[in-house]
Amino acid sequence: MIDLTLDEVARITGGTLVLGDHAVAQGTNESTIVNGLVDTDSREIGTGGIFVAKPGEFSDGHLFIPAAIDNGADLVICERVIDDLAVPQIVVADSVDALAALATEVVRRIRAGGVLKVVGITGSNGKTTTKNLVRTILERRGPTVAPRDSFNNEVGAPLTMLKLESDSQYLVAEMGASKPGEISRLVRMARPDVGVVLTVGLAHAGEFGGIEKTLQTKTEMVTDLLSTDVAVLNIDDFRVEGMAAKTSASVLWFGLESGADVRATDLVATSTGTTFTLSLPTGESQSVRFGVLGEHHVMNALAAAAVAHTLGVPLAEIVDALQSVTRAERWRMEVLPTTKGVTIINDAYNASPDSMLAGLKTLAQISGEGIRRVAILGEMSELGEFSLAEHDRIGRTIVRLGIERIFVIGEGARALHLAATHEGSWDGESAFFETADEAYALLETELRPGDVVLVKSSNSAGLRFLGDRLGELFA
Known part of the structure; x- marks a missing residue:
């Protein structure tokens, strides 16, 4: 961050500058410069950093102020006065604002x-x-x-x-x-x-x-x-x-x-x-x-x-x-390095109906002698009332694309499995598993040289970790 004085940060954020337990009059800290990296994660704070304590849905950033200071924070921006701090704090009405x-x-x-x-x-x-x-x-x-x-x-x-x-x-x-x-x-x-x-x-x-x-x-x-x-x-x-x-x-x-x-x-x-x-x-x-x-x-x-x-x-x-770019991002159409003839495409960081369809079309385009295309799929989250219909549509589309083997994981994606089963022209084309561990136990033995495997789900389904496990298995 650029150089700012403590008073400037206080004025910009509409906060009150506090040293120890006492409010500091504006203008007394115009020579104290802060310019460290700003973060809401105490683990990311380094020497000279500025920690913003943000109340969250499951935790409260104020609880991690001591850890941020231990990691080197020189300034804390928070929503309530914290006693006995070794560094200045700026108390604001809303830390996100x-x-x-x-x-x-x-x-x-x-x-x-x-x-x-x-x-x-x-x-x-x-x-x-x-x-x-x-x-x-x-x-x-x-x-x-x-x-x-x-x-x-x-x-x-x-x-x-x-x-x-x-x-x-x-x-x-x-x-x-x-x-x-x-x-x-x-x-x-x-x-x-x-x-x-x-x-x-x-x-x-x-x-x-x-x-x-x-x-x-x-x-x-x-x-x-x-x-x-x-x-x-x-x-x-x-x-x-x-x-x-x-x-x-x-x-x-x-x-x-x-x-x-x-x-x-x-x-x-x-x-x-x-x-x-x-x-x-x-x-x-x-x-x-x-x-x-x-x-x-x-x-x-x-x-x-x-x-x-x-x-x-x-x-x-x-x-x-x-x-010069060879991958979109970690867990986004990431082709994992393997040496045992199985290609793992880990694309399980995000999934919407559009990106799911795009990934499956890419899998379908990969063809050739001895290649079997395998889709390992989880829930597309945050679809609300559209969830059932969109999972159903994707399940039917997979079969029409000619993808030979489908593994569906998690209750949120069950509709995808049912649609693929109803659309399928032969028994066993799609298999359903409650958990990634259950699917992994079968995949260990079923995947074979020549297979190209797409792992695709929303982040919340956690299948990116399954993709990494499969990458390690065949590395």
Whole structure:
């Protein structure tokens, strides 16, 4: 984080500065500088860090203040006075609001230097992959800050923004939401120069209350953009396409359709990635050997290329950076290294109907003599009233794709198993297990050389750990 005095942090967050048990008059600590990394996880705090104590659903961050100080915290931001602390504390009304205010001010100050460019990315699927691709391109040109993992909510996004330094040239902000208004909140913090919308689908539809609420929320990315900004939109998604009428920004389209400004043609998907021709609005084009497994990830590559083009990156640099990426992210279409003839694709960090279908289509595309395709599937969470119908639809689709063996794990995915069984043309195509351990016991003996295995579920189902176990088994 940039240098701030204790008094500045107190003013920005609307808090009261406290040393020991006594409030400190404003102005007495203007020479005390804090500039460490900010976090809500005491385990991530290091020397000079700033710990934000956030009450949570299952625990209270205030209980971990001593651990944060032991790990090196120089300042605590909290919602109540904590007695006998060895470091200053700033007491605020709401720690999440304080975090947002601090992030907003840090971004504003660095922007005032005239160098920082901000990219905001949202969508029902592909945010993390696109963020990683944009970061890979931009960090070659200058200091770039982007979130780790999927830090894209009201806490994770500002924590990422607070990693900015005075010389940062690019901020890549992944912006997720579980309800309307959350993306607007993040957009107001970061003020993107480039706002990206990838897709609008059923991911988190249960939380939003339907696809129309999801559309309304994702549209928040572009409604506050200025006329000098750029909205990078997916022309292949009709819901995203409609956002062009909702923004004052200029629009740059990406996709496979002929009307796209940044377009992919001549796609060839294989078990090692996808090759395609990337075309820019300048008329330039170049072949790309994209090593991220799954044809659907080409759309993420196009979005990243559109962002880079907007920021003045030459085509050759864009292509070179894209070709350097071999996996989307940990547990996202991650091909695990094995030596015993079994290929494990671990894609069990997130799952929506769209991403589940994309993963299964990728599995279906992998064919050849001696190859048996195996799907190990768990629940797609946060679908609410759509859950039964969507699991049923995916179960029937699997059989139609010709995937030879299906293992379904967990009660939340039982409807998928039943649908596959009803749709199947032979007995035993799909097997159901209550737990991952039960499935593993059979998979140990059933998987054989030549099998290609996709492990896919929402994070909450925990199948990513099963995927890792299988990777170790056949390593």
